[in-house]
Amino acid sequence: MPVPQAKLDALAARIAGLDFARGGWLGAARAEALARLGAMGLPTKRDEYWRYTDPADLTAPQAPRAATFAAEDEPPVFDGIDRLRVVFVDGVFDPALSDDLTLAGIEIELLSKAGQTDIHWAREVYGLLEARGQTPVQRPLAALNTAFATEGILIRATGGAAKPVSLIYLHKSENSDVILHHCIRIESGAELTVLENGPAAARFTKVMEVDIASGGRFHHIRAQGRDHERRAATHVFARLGAESLFKSFTLTANGALTRNEVVIDLLGDDGVAHIAGAAVGDGAFHHDDTVFITHAGLRCESRQVFKKVLKNGAVGVFQGKILVKPGAQKTDGYQISQSLLLDGDSQFLAKPELEIYADDVKCSHGSTSGAIDEVALFYLRARGVPEAAAKSLLVLAFLAETIAEIEDAAIAGDIRLHLQNWLERHGR
Amino acid sequence: MLEISNLHVKLEAEDKPILKGVGLRIAAGTVHAIMGPNGSGKSTLSYVLAGRDGYAVTHGTATLDGEDLLTMEPEERAAAGLFLAFQYPVEIPGVGNMTFLRTAVNAQRKARGEAELSAGDFLKVVREKARALKIDAEMLKRPVNVGFSGGEKKRNEILQMAMLEPKMCILDETDSGLDVDAMKLVSDGVNALRDAGRAFLVITHYQRLLDHIHPDVVHIMADGRIVKTGGPELALEVEQNGYAGILAEAQ
Ligand SMILES: Nc1ncnc2c1ncn2[C@@H]1O[C@H](COP(=O)(O)OP(=O)(O)OP(=O)(O)O)[C@@H](O)[C@H]1O
Ligand SMILES: [Mg+2]
Numbered sequence: 001m002p003v004p005q006a007k008l009d010a011l012a013a014r015i016a017g018l019d020f021a022r023g024g025w026l027g028a029a030r031a032e033a034l035a036r037l038g039a040m041g042l043p044t045k046r047d048e049y050w051r052y053t054d055p056a057d058l059t060a061p062q063a064p065r066a067a068t069f070a071a072e073d074e075p076p077v078f079d080g081i082d083r084l085r086v087v088f089v090d091g092v093f094d095p096a097l098s099d100d101l102t103l104a105g106i107e108i109e110l111l112s113k114a115g116q117t118d119i120h121w122a123r124e125v126y127g128l129l130e131a132r133g134q135t136p137v138q139r140p141l142a143a144l145n146t147a148f149a150t151e152g153i154l155i156r157a158t159g160g161a162a163k164p165v166s167l168i169y170l171h172k173s174e175n176s177d178v179i180l181h182h183c184i185r186i187e188s189g190a191e192l193t194v195l196e197n198g199p200a201a202a203r204f205t206k207v208m209e210v211d212i213a214s215g216g217r218f219h220h221i222r223a224q225g226r227d228h229e230r231r232a233a234t235h236v237f238a239r240l241g242a243e244s245l246f247k248s249f250t251l252t253a254n255g256a257l258t259r260n261e262v263v264i265d266l267l268g269d270d271g272v273a274h275i276a277g278a279a280v281g282d283g284a285f286h287h288d289d290t291v292f293i294t295h296a297g298l299r300c301e302s303r304q305v306f307k308k309v310l311k312n313g314a315v316g317v318f319q320g321k322i323l324v325k326p327g328a329q330k331t332d333g334y335q336i337s338q339s340l341l342l343d344g345d346s347q348f349l350a351k352p353e354l355e356i357y358a359d360d361v362k363c364s365h366g367s368t369s370g371a372i373d374e375v376a377l378f379y380l381r382a383r384g385v386p387e388a389a390a391k392s393l394l395v396l397a398f399l400a401e402t403i404a405e406i407e408d409a410a411i412a413g414d415i416r417l418h419l420q421n422w423l424e425r426h427g428r
Numbered sequence: 429m430l431e432i433s434n435l436h437v438k439l440e441a442e443d444k445p446i447l448k449g450v451g452l453r454i455a456a457g458t459v460h461a462i463m464g465p466n467g468s469g470k471s472t473l474s475y476v477l478a479g480r481d482g483y484a485v486t487h488g489t490a491t492l493d494g495e496d497l498l499t500m501e502p503e504e505r506a507a508a509g510l511f512l513a514f515q516y517p518v519e520i521p522g523v524g525n526m527t528f529l530r531t532a533v534n535a536q537r538k539a540r541g542e543a544e545l546s547a548g549d550f551l552k553v554v555r556e557k558a559r560a561l562k563i564d565a566e567m568l569k570r571p572v573n574v575g576f577s578g579g580e581k582k583r584n585e586i587l588q589m590a591m592l593e594p595k596m597c598i599l600d601e602t603d604s605g606l607d608v609d610a611m612k613l614v615s616d617g618v619n620a621l622r623d624a625g626r627a628f629l630v631i632t633h634y635q636r637l638l639d640h641i642h643p644d645v646v647h648i649m650a651d652g653r654i655v656k657t658g659g660p661e662l663a664l665e666v667e668q669n670g671y672a673g674i675l676a677e678a679q
Contacts, residue, residue, distance in 0.1 A: 374481070379518035382478045383532035383588060384506035384539065393531065397522025397571075 007041025011140075013061045014042060018148045018179075026115030029127040033146035036131060040140040049137055052317040052349045053288040057257055058141060058233045063177035063203030066229035066256070073425075076168075077197045077223040077251075077418050081411060083166040084108075086153055090171060090201055091178030093151055097168075105159040106192060111152035111181060122154045125183040129209040129237035133263040137292060142235040142261070145207040149181030157190035157216070164193035164219075164411075169200035171227060176201040182208040186216030186244070193219040193408070199227035206234045214241040214268055221411055223418065224260075225253030228284070235261045242268030242297065249406050251415055252279040252287055253422050259288040266293065266300040266328075276305040276405035278419065280395075281314030281346075282426045288317035289337075295323065295361075299330040305402050308339040309395050310346035311426070318367065321353040328358045335365035340398050342372065342391075388427035395423055429627045430454040430477075430596050435488035437469075437476050446472045448652035449488070454596070454645075457624040461638055462631045463666050464649035470631045471515050473649075474600045478512040479505050492596055506532075507539035511594035513585035515601045515631075520572040525584070528572045529554060533591055557590045560620075561613055578605030586617040597621070598629045603637035615640030635667040648674050 020034070021027060045054040057064050086108075087097035093110055101108045114120050127146040133139060155165060167182070178201035186192055190213075200206075212218050224232065232255060238246050252258055264273045279287045293302045308316035318337035339348035350367040372394055380390035396419060403419075406412040430452065437447035446469050454460050462470055476483050477490060479502035490497045492508055500508065520528065534544040545553070558568060561583045573581050582602050589597055599618070603611060618628065618641050630641060638646075638660065646662040647654045650671065655678035656662065666674070 373520075375518050376520045378480050378502060379514070379520065380528075380532075381502035382480075382506055382512055382514075383528070384503050384536035384592065385531055386503045386535060386539075387501070389531070389535065390503075393523055393527075394520070397520065400522045 003039065003041040007044065010042040010044070010059055011037065014059055015144070015148065016061065019150070020148065021115070024115055024118070025120065025123045026111075026126065029123070030147045033127050033130070033143045036134060037140055037143040037147055040138050040143065042140050049290070049319070052319070052351070053259055053286065055141075057231050058203070058205070058259065063175060063201070064231060065174050066202035066227065066231070067174060068171050069199060069227035071226050074418070074421050077414055078166055078195050078411070080414065081164065081166070081195070083164040083195060085166050085168055087168045087170060088151065088180065088200070090173050090176035091151060091180055103165070104162040105157060105190070106161045106165070107156040107158065108165065109154045111149065111154055114154050121156050121185055122183045125185055125209050125211045126181070129211060129239055130207060130235070132239070132265065133235075133237045133292075139235060139261060139263070141205060141233045142207050142237070145179050145181055145205050145235070149179045149207070152181040152183065154183045155192065155194070156185045156187065157192040158187050159190055161192040164195050166195040166197075169196070169198035169204070171199035171201055171230070174202060177203045179205045181206070184208065184210045184218065186210070186212040186218050188213040189215045191217040193221070195411070196220075196222040199230055200232070202230070204230065204232040204234070206232070208236045210236065210238040210246065212238065212240050212244040212246060215243050216241065217245040218247070219407060220248040221406055221415070222248070222250045223415065224250065224258060225255055226422065228254050228256065230255045231257040233259045235263065237263045238273070239265045239267055240271035240273060243270045244268065245271070246273045247405060247407065248275045249402065249415070250277045251419065252277065253418070254281065254285060255287065256284055257286045259290065261290045262292070264293045264302065266295050266297050266302060269298040269300070271297055271300045273301070274303040274405050276402040277307070278399045278402040279308040279316060280419065280422055280426075281308070281310050281316065283312040283314060285310070285314035286317070287315070289320070291320040293322050293333065294325065295328040295331040295333065296325045297328060300328070301332040302334070304335040304337070305405060306337040307399050307402050308348060309342065309398065310339060310348065311342035313345040315346070316348045318350045318352070320351075320365070321355065322363055322365070324356040324358050324361050324363065326357040329360040331358060331361040331363065333361070333363035337367045338398070339369045340372065340395060341369060388424070392420060392423040392427060396420065429456045430490070430492055430629070432490045433488055435476070435490060436486045437472060437483050438486055440482050440484045446652055447476070450652070450654055452647070452654065454627045454629060456595070456627050458644040459622070459628040459630060459641060460645045460647065461643040461663060462629065462647045462649050463633065463663060465671055468649045469652045470649055471600055474512050474598045474631065477505075477510065477598065478502060503535065503539070506592070506594070507536050509595035511589050511592055511597045513582075513589060513597070513599040513602045515604075517573050517581040517585055519574045521574050523572050525568050525570055525572050526554070529588065529591055532588065536592060554591065558587055561587050561590070561617055563587055579607060579610045582606055583610060583614060586614050590617060590621065593621070595626050596629070597626065598631070600631045601633065603632055603634060611636065612640065635663050638663050650675055650678065
């Protein structure tokens with residue numbers, strides 16, 4: 001089917017001002033991505049995959065202006081965690097604010113440097129996982145990212161990383177339009193935790209490709225927010241080898257528009273992938289979690305836990321699919337998406353899907369949308385807990401299942417504290 | 429301590445009158461019992477006093493030590509010293525029993541201008557009181573009332589009461605669902621709290637509980653009113669003859 005002209009025109013307008021860096025292996029990967037992108041054009045809200053989220057602000061030639069926001073009333077998330085800091089200011093690596101890029105157990109470099117090296121492990125990852133993730137559903141914003149990313153971090157874990165690598169995104173310019181692309185390779189038996197936080201830009205387009213060899217373990221904890229006007233389209237593409245583990249948790253607080261896509265490929269046998277998201281929105285907030293999990297290996301386990309707390313007209317979207325390929329026997333797939341609507345103005349749209357081509361599998365999905373439990377609220381108040389605090393307690397209880405997916409107790413505690421603070425600020 | 433005068437209450441949603449002129453005076457240091465047929469309005473009275481939504485007070489007053497209860501938020505009534513042990517304790521998935529107890533104790537202390545209990549002090553007190561009620565540590569870790577048996581839920585209500593040390597305790601059928609030994613534990617828990625500064629209103633269907641918690645005054649409620657008030661012998665009469673005679677007499 002030919003690509004509609006409007007989509008191609010939109011693409012031409014979007015990339016007109018972007019630099020396309022040629023040369024080397026990275027140039028070749030970019031060129032392939034550009035060809036993929038040309039065959040798709042940019043998404044519109046008429047596309048089935050964008051039915052609940054209008055991509056206009058994500059595809060517009062210019063990023064909509066977004067006021068910068070510094071949360072002075074609380075320390076940034078992960079502040080108390082011992083970690084290797086890698087700071088990007090409006091998408092530009094800032095060596096002064098960052099730690100030295102050396103850490104026992106990993107190799108770490110900037111994309112802008114590695115692209116000039118002839119032989120590099122990232123050649124086997126950059127754009128490849130994204131390209132695999134283009135079928136059966138097209139993800140043009142991810143291809144655009146691969147073609148035009150200006151910077152990113154490349155991490156290869158060869159053993160147990162001595163501490164988490166923390167990617168910190170600062171937003172200083174009201175018009176910044178940032179495209180970052182990270183590649184992560186977890187070698188056999190290695191283990192790494194990556195943290196992400198910060199507002200990043202007025203518009204943030206990000207891809208993270210994660211290639212996990214057999215027995216590798218990868219943990220990802222991300223906090224998006226609390227900047228109110230941010231737009232973000234993020235993609236995580238992960239490929240899991242045998243007996244490997246992938247765990248990703250995202251906290252999203254505020255943000256005008258966020259689309260988080262996660263594409264997981266359980267390729268080897270006995271792999272485990274858990275993806276969790278807690279989103280809290282008050283007012284102008286549109287948050288979309290779109291997940292696609294492919295079970296190809298035997299006896300793999302996948303778990304999706306997404307919860308949203310919405311008020312004052314906030315909108316939450318969940319599109320989650322589990323695809324079980326022929327032969328992927330003993331698959332264990334679980335998916336839950338729930339929303340807590342704190343008033344009648346807010347909205348939750350969910351599209352859970354299962355597509356199964358193997359007979360010996362266990363898959364379940366559920367989606368619910370409800371209000372706060374008035375009986376429980378009264379019980380708490382009757383014991384002396386003030387209304388706002390009682391509501392916070394119930395909201396935290398609702399979100400607890402997502403936070404339980406974070407293995408590190410200190411990191412989980414930090415996330416819980418930030419959620420609590422958010423709820424306190426938005427309680428009245 | 430608790431004074432209720434000519435209290436009329438209807439259901440907000442259905443415009444249906446439930447309480448039709450309830451009057452009660454409960455002095456500090458005393459134990460009152462309310463008995464009465466199913467549906468006579470006993471739980472409604474306890475909910476209205478605790479401040480639950482959905483009821484409209486159309487007439488009458490209720491005060492705790494002279495303070496108007498009916499204009500207070502539920503949490504303010506609790507901080508003022510009112511406690512209701514629920515007929516049907518509520519399950520709260522995701523909120524640990526311990527967190528719940530500590531949040532409640534500290535919220536009330538804060539409302540009264542007292543310092544919060546340290547985590548260590550709190551733990552010590554909870555463990556001790558839980559042991560007396562034979563509530564094991566495992567139950568304290570679980571979410572509030574989730575997966576608790578009927579009797580465990582009731583014991584958990586008494587644990588909350590023991591922790592919060594309220595001055596006016598209302599127990600709504602705390603005895604139902606309790607085995608003989610648990611009945612003894614719960615009664616001991618209540619009796620341990622009895623003192624000159626505290627009062628109890630015990631709603632029950634059975635004399636059994638009153639064998640352990642000796643009431644000073646017994647009331648019979650029927651169709652939204654207190655139709656008879658007497659001493660402990662009134663409960664025995666109900667136990668032996670049912671309500672028919674009392675109700676006929678009240679007509
Ligand atoms: N929320 C409600 N909706 C409809 N009817 C109600 C509601 N609450 C109470 N009622 C009615 O009010 C009346 C009194 O109920 P209440 O629960 O106070 O009785 P009770 O004396 O506690 O009875 P029991 O001994 O069975 O516990 C009953 O007829 C009951 O059906
Ligand atoms: Mg009742």
